[in-house]
Amino acid sequence: MSRVAKAPVALPSGVECNVSAREVRVKGKNGELMFKLPEGVDLEVADGEARAKPTGRKPNMAMAGTVRAVVANMVKGVNEGFERKLELVGVGYRAQASGDTVNLALGLSHPVAYKVPEGVKVQTPSNTEIILTGADKQVVGQAAAEIRNYRPPEPYKGKGIRYSDERVVRKDAKKK
Incomplete structure (x- = not known):
């Protein structure tokens, strides 16, 4: 698995992350951002952190790292900007x-x-x-x-x- 994808994204207080129908919504004090999850990657949100999980093949492992980085940027953007x-x-x-x-x-x-x-x-x-x-x-x-x-x-x-x-x-x- 991608080394980047292994690290969870911490959700600070005041930041809310929801996943529904392959769509990730992150809401915070600076607004709300949306991202459509690519096929082959799932995002799990639990205990104040989000984790990207690849499903199956090797290209999905690389995409999981990309999804994790995008979600981390979304969290930082709605929190700090x-x-x-x-x-x-x-x-x-x-x-x-x-x-x-x-x-x-x-x-x-x-x-x-x-x-x-x-x-x-x-x-x-x-x-x-x-x-x-x-x-x-x-x-x-x-x-x-x-x-x-x-x-x-x-x-x-x-x-x-x-x-x-x-x-x-x-x-x-x-x-x-």
Whole structure:
């Protein structure tokens, strides 16, 4: 069996996990998340913990580890939430959050307005910093990746949108 799947997912107080009709629902203070169980994997919830159990063949063992990781992320998301920070580096690069959109000035001939998906909150503490928060790890990460994709960091001057923990490897300019 997968080593990841062997570890149970602890359900903290205030987090409720229900399994019915191959559908997992996790509810907590930050909202409710839903996940459809794949065939070949069962989820047992008892005594304040959830365990993924494969049924039968070897591919199901690997999928049990994936299901366990997804359920663990759901539990952490509804309890604590996930956060992704982006930094804008470059002269004139600015961001401003207004409602569910982020207005970006990225040195293009036009301003970029990115509509944030449902379930994600956006903040701009400064005009060169964007903070995305939400309960669903996948949605928060995808939104951050889509914003970063407008201007990924380039290796010569380091300009662009980068994750706050990203390290951009710089290249030397062409030598004469």
